[in-house]
Amino acid sequence: MILLKIENLLGNFSFGFFFLTMLAYWFRAAFFVQSKTIGKWLKQFGFLGILIANFASAGLLICRWILSGHFPLSNLYESLIFLGWALSFVQILLEKNVSTEENFIGVIFSPVLLFISGFAALSLPTQMQEITPLIPALKSNWLMMHVSIMMLSYATLLAGSLMAFVFLLISKGDSKQSGISMTLLLDQLSYRTLGIGFPLLTLGILSGAVWANEAWGSYWSWDPKETWALITWFIFAIYLHLRITYGWQGKKPAIIASLGFLFIWICYLGVNLFGSGLHSYGWFSR
Numbered sequence: 001m002i003l004l005k006i007e008n009l010l011g012n013f014s015f016g017f018f019f020l021t022m023l024a025y026w027f028r029a030a031f032f033v034q035s036k037t038i039g040k041w042l043k044q045f046g047f048l049g050i051l052i053a054n055f056a057s058a059g060l061l062i063c064r065w066i067l068s069g070h071f072p073l074s075n076l077y078e079s080l081i082f083l084g085w086a087l088s089f090v091q092i093l094l095e096k097n098v099s100t101e102e103n104f105i106g107v108i109f110s111p112v113l114l115f116i117s118g119f120a121a122l123s124l125p126t127q128m129q130e131i132t133p134l135i136p137a138l139k140s141n142w143l144m145m146h147v148s149i150m151m152l153s154y155a156t157l158l159a160g161s162l163m164a165f166v167f168l169l170i171s172k173g174d175s176k177q178s179g180i181s182m183t184l185l186l187d188q189l190s191y192r193t194l195g196i197g198f199p200l201l202t203l204g205i206l207s208g209a210v211w212a213n214e215a216w217g218s219y220w221s222w223d224p225k226e227t228w229a230l231i232t233w234f235i236f237a238i239y240l241h242l243r244i245t246y247g248w249q250g251k252k253p254a255i256i257a258s259l260g261f262l263f264i265w266i267c268y269l270g271v272n273l274f275g276s277g278l279h280s281y282g283w284f285s286r
Contacts, residue, residue: 007063014056014084015117021049022110029107046106047095050088053113057085068131073147074138076273077129080120082148083268086155088113090193094159098189104182108166109159142211150204150229154268156197157236157260163190164257171251187250190257191243198236205229228267235260 024046032039060081064072072078091109098105120129134143167186208226209219220226239256242248 001067003063003067007060007067010056010060010063011081011121014053014060014081015114015121017049017053017056018084018088018110018114018117021046021053021106022114024049025103025106025110028103043103046103046110047092050091050095050106050110050113053117054085054088054092057081057088057117061085064131070134070139071144071148073143073151074134075128075132077120077124079147079151079268080116080124082151083155084113084116084120086152087116087158090155090159094189094193098185104166104186108162112158112162140211140214142207142214146204146207146211149200149207153197153200153204154264156193156200157232157264160190160193160197161257161261161264163193164254165261167254168251168258171254187254190254194236194239194257194260198233198240201229201233201236205233224271225267228263228271232260232263232267235263 024042028039028042028046032042061072061078064078068074073082087109091105091113094105095103163186167183167190170186171183205226208229212221212226213219235256239253239260242256243253
């Protein structure tokens with residue numbers, strides 16, 4: 001079928017441009033930051049590449065939506081593609097609104113995007129990438145709302161916590177004025193991005209509880225996914241509480257946010273692959 005061929009083509013496009021984009025950003029950061037010719041060209045290519053990869057990921061999801069007849073977030077493969085699309089969209093917004101000579105946003109995000117795309121396309125078994133009918137519990141309007149909000153929260157929280165982690169790495173060498181300005185900018189961007197991701201995570205957990213009650217007759221069952229989502233919520237609740245109430249800035253809240261980066265991956269990928277429960281999609285647990 002032609003849509004299947006288009007889907008495969010868009011998947012290859014997104015992975016290829018995530019890879020080329022990472023090369024462009026890192027080559028520029030390593031060798032051509034001060035160059036007004038090659039450096040400028042690499043910066044423009046990197047941004048164009050992330051746009052193409054973002055549109056290719058969106059097109060892939062649309063193809064699967066048409067082919068399956070339901071919102072394409074019913075398995076791990078589709079959620080990874082959606083996560084890559086959402087995270088690249090966050091990167092595009094940040095790059096459009098934050099102009100720096102170093103262009104560190106792309107340097108930070110591009111390896112994670114390549115990992116997500118590569119893991120989805122190259123590591124997952126073929127049967128986990130195939131379109132399958134929805135199980136009865138997923139045949140609900142809550143599928144679109146709950147899962148999409150959770151994935152958007154993961155994307156924004158990953159972006160904010162990743163910037164906090166990089167802040168910790170470069171804050172040791174902040175003797176130069178440019179270094180100080182970059183660390184301050186990273187700290188503020190991380191705080192604002194996490195401030196968006198936390199309400200999304202809250203809404204996602206609440207909508208999931210309502211859906212669980214409809215599907216399984218209980219709002220909360222301490223499923224591994226639910227438990228780790230709650231732990232992740234508490235991590236970022238502590239982070240925001242300390243920043244808003246006590247005015248913490250700099251390294252201390254960044255350590256908490258960096259810890260949140262690990263907890264997000266455990267909640268999203270670790271539980272799916274290694275755990276067992278209502279939200280398990282993995283083959284390692286079989």
